[in-house]
Amino acid sequence: MTQVKLIGAWFGGLLLTAAAVGTLESGAADVFLEATRPDFQKISLGVAEILNTGGSDWLAGRIEEVLKHDVRRSLVFELVDLPGLGIQMPDVRNGKGAGSKAVFKQVAEKGVSVLVWGTASWKAAGDQSEVNVEGFVYDSGSDEVVGGKRYAGSPSVVRQMAHRFADELVFRYTGEPGIARTKIAYVAQQGTARELFVMDYDGYDTRQLTADGFLNLMPQWSPDRRFLIFTAYRNRNTQDIDMIELATGKRWTVISFGGLNITPALSPDGIFLAFASSYEGNSEIYRLDTRTKAIQRLTVNPSGDLSPSWSPNGRELVFVSDRGGGPQLFLMSSDGSNVRRLTFEGDYNAAPVWSPRGNWIAYVCRTHREYKLCIISPDGQKRTQLTTGPGVDDSPSWSPDGRHLAFSSTADGKSHIYMIDADGKDRERLTFQGTHNSAPSWSPAW
Amino acid sequence: MDKMANLGKGERHMNKTIWTCGSVLAMSIVLIGIPGCSKKSVQTGGDSQSTQGAAKGGADSSKSGVGSFPDTGVQPGSGGLRGLDKNPSEERLGSAAQGKMDSSSNAGRQMEEIRAEQAASAAAGLRDVFFGYDSWVISEEGRQSLSHDAEWMKSNPNALIKVEGHCDERGTVAYNFVLGEKRAKAARNYLVELGVAANRLSVVSYGKERPSCNEHAESCYQQNRRGRILIKSGK
Numbered sequence: 001m002t003q004v005k006l007i008g009a010w011f012g013g014l015l016l017t018a019a020a021v022g023t024l025e026s027g028a029a030d031v032f033l034e035a036t037r038p039d040f041q042k043i044s045l046g047v048a049e050i051l052n053t054g055g056s057d058w059l060a061g062r063i064e065e066v067l068k069h070d071v072r073r074s075l076v077f078e079l080v081d082l083p084g085l086g087i088q089m090p091d092v093r094n095g096k097g098a099g100s101k102a103v104f105k106q107v108a109e110k111g112v113s114v115l116v117w118g119t120a121s122w123k124a125a126g127d128q129s130e131v132n133v134e135g136f137v138y139d140s141g142s143d144e145v146v147g148g149k150r151y152a153g154s155p156s157v158v159r160q161m162a163h164r165f166a167d168e169l170v171f172r173y174t175g176e177p178g179i180a181r182t183k184i185a186y187v188a189q190q191g192t193a194r195e196l197f198v199m200d201y202d203g204y205d206t207r208q209l210t211a212d213g214f215l216n217l218m219p220q221w222s223p224d225r226r227f228l229i230f231t232a233y234r235n236r237n238t239q240d241i242d243m244i245e246l247a248t249g250k251r252w253t254v255i256s257f258g259g260l261n262i263t264p265a266l267s268p269d270g271i272f273l274a275f276a277s278s279y280e281g282n283s284e285i286y287r288l289d290t291r292t293k294a295i296q297r298l299t300v301n302p303s304g305d306l307s308p309s310w311s312p313n314g315r316e317l318v319f320v321s322d323r324g325g326g327p328q329l330f331l332m333s334s335d336g337s338n339v340r341r342l343t344f345e346g347d348y349n350a351a352p353v354w355s356p357r358g359n360w361i362a363y364v365c366r367t368h369r370e371y372k373l374c375i376i377s378p379d380g381q382k383r384t385q386l387t388t389g390p391g392v393d394d395s396p397s398w399s400p401d402g403r404h405l406a407f408s409s410t411a412d413g414k415s416h417i418y419m420i421d422a423d424g425k426d427r428e429r430l431t432f433q434g435t436h437n438s439a440p441s442w443s444p445a446w
Numbered sequence: 447m448d449k450m451a452n453l454g455k456g457e458r459h460m461n462k463t464i465w466t467c468g469s470v471l472a473m474s475i476v477l478i479g480i481p482g483c484s485k486k487s488v489q490t491g492g493d494s495q496s497t498q499g500a501a502k503g504g505a506d507s508s509k510s511g512v513g514s515f516p517d518t519g520v521q522p523g524s525g526g527l528r529g530l531d532k533n534p535s536e537e538r539l540g541s542a543a544q545g546k547m548d549s550s551s552n553a554g555r556q557m558e559e560i561r562a563e564q565a566a567s568a569a570a571g572l573r574d575v576f577f578g579y580d581s582w583v584i585s586e587e588g589r590q591s592l593s594h595d596a597e598w599m600k601s602n603p604n605a606l607i608k609v610e611g612h613c614d615e616r617g618t619v620a621y622n623f624v625l626g627e628k629r630a631k632a633a634r635n636y637l638v639e640l641g642v643a644a645n646r647l648s649v650v651s652y653g654k655e656r657p658s659c660n661e662h663a664e665s666c667y668q669q670n671r672r673g674r675i676l677i678k679s680g681k
């Protein structure tokens with residue numbers, strides 16, 4: 001299959017989303033395809049100071065800070081420094097802050113494509129404080145204020161307001177939903193136990209999901225983001241695969257075959273579950289139809305097969321097999337046919353994840369006994385090592401826009417969660433608490 | 447090439463139900479216990495049972511081995527953006543619904559039972575077996591430890607034995623489960639060769655998820671590349 005088809009399939013999903021919202025503009029498809037290209041020219045965007053219209057300078061500053069980080073991480077926009085460009089702001093304590101003709105004129109003259117400004121207010125009302133945030137967007141290309149947003153809620157959702165506004169900006173200029181509201185599930189050590197946690201994609205608002213005091217491992221999201229599917233031990237003798245519903249905390253077992261039951265992955269349409277189990281002897285990959293419960297064994301050989309990851313269109317799987325000695329990546333059709341080896345460089349290649357755009361597979365590659373992140377194209381023609389240095393890098397997981405990877409690394413001593421751009425740049429650490437954080441899984445887009 | 451083992455109810459492949467206890471697999475059956483060896487067609491898929499029920503009613507779900515699955519396909523438009531508006535109306539954001547954390551009475555129990563198992567094994571003088579980097583080959587030293595263990599097992603014929611496979615922190619989480627299982631099975635197979643009845647021996651892999659030390663040094667890695675020989679208590 002071609003990359004064009006894969007991208008087309010992915011974009012089809014976007015069109016659905018966009019149609020539901022009804023604001024997709026003509027030409028957005030071209031913009032989207034452009035934005036996947038490495039030479040894509042980012043759109044210059046400046047965030048003016050958020051005006052405190054009552055109650056809290058902290059609030060206005062926080063909105064501005066979160067928004068700026070989101071804009072930067074979108075990789076769609078180039079965040080420009082407005083004062084650094086010599087753009088004079090009016091006194092924000094008067095009137096409407098940056099939303100004035102005088103500012104627009106300067107922004108256009110300096111070649112900044114988009115100006116964002118806003119207001120924030122905090123009203124204490126007994127126990128329940130109320131936060132109001134407005135954001136507006138000026139587009140110098142069309143020389144008009146193209147629109148804005150107004151958000152209201154409790155102080156606990158301040159970061160969500162900024163994230164939501166950032167995603168609206170990405171959506172306005174690319175037709176993509178943005179990643180600012182996405183989340184990352186991961187495993188954290190608690191005493192001798194390992195429990196599941198979920199945090200915002202920027203490392204904030206951490207929340208613990210399991211607390212059974214034993215081992216809860218390798219979570220993966222369901223396509224609708226409502227569930228995590230993961231490996232657990234019902235007792236200290238048996239491993240199985242469980243699901244947990246985020247909104248309710250409800251948890252139950254979905255696979256308990258005995259032996260290893262690891263690396264579950266739901267298909268993009270949510271219908272099939274691919275996973276590895278050793279219940280018939282050695283670790284093999286199975287595909288379960290979650291509607292009929294029919295199970296199909298996809299691999300047949302005396303070696304270890306594991307870690308299936310679906311192509312975005314659900315037609316193929318990349319997986320790990322040590323049938324040649326050390327672990328290597330292989331591809332197969334989703335019915336187990338047409339198996340072929342993908343990696344030939346190095347003697348340890350594992351933990352593959354197919355990118356949401358279909359054009360890359362990220363995985364862990366070993367060079368000189370160090371475990372690093374690599375990416376390879378599904379045709380095997382292009383391969384790049386993304387990370388270097390000491391420590392074990394593991395469990396790469398793509399952001400839903402395909403522009404970032406989350407992963408775990410022991411580069412700073414203890415295992416923590418990091419994110420990195422898909423070209424290996426801008427490594428950012430996301431977790432700072434605890435002694436062990438691992439197995440990040442990035443949620444689908446909201 | 448594909449074996450169809452139908453786990454559903456009332457499916458047309460019902461008559462193709464297979465028994466998975468092939469002779470090649472005889473050894474693995476022992477380790478996964480009777481449920482893994484049972485007919486895979488039985489039980490409802492769990493569609494009708496509540497998800498909560500599946501979690502608590504371990505007996506029912508373990509017979510079929512497949513629990514209930516919710517529809518996880520993407521709901522179009524859910525949580526979607528509404529676009530910028532020249533006269534924006536107010537969007538009220540609420541905190542996401544958060545379920546109660548499942549802090550069951552299990553918390554801590556597994557670890558306590560593991561400590562008890564380790565204490566019992568230490569009291570019996572059972573020795574663990576250690577492995578090389580990336581390897582599941584039993585060394586000469588390992589053979590001696592296992593020979594010693596086999597003697598104890600033969601003179602204590604009622605004891606059930608569990609072999610835990612462990613790995614050092616290098617390598618991926620996922621592949622280390624496979625490596626840990628290979629180590630545990632290598633030790634199990636050697637004990638069988640020495641005359642310990644296969645049906646007394648079970649294996650479980652912990653990958654690199656339960657290290658006995660956490661230093662980034664070969665002296666620690668060596669401790670974690672382990673086949674732990676334990677006297678099994680409980681199921």
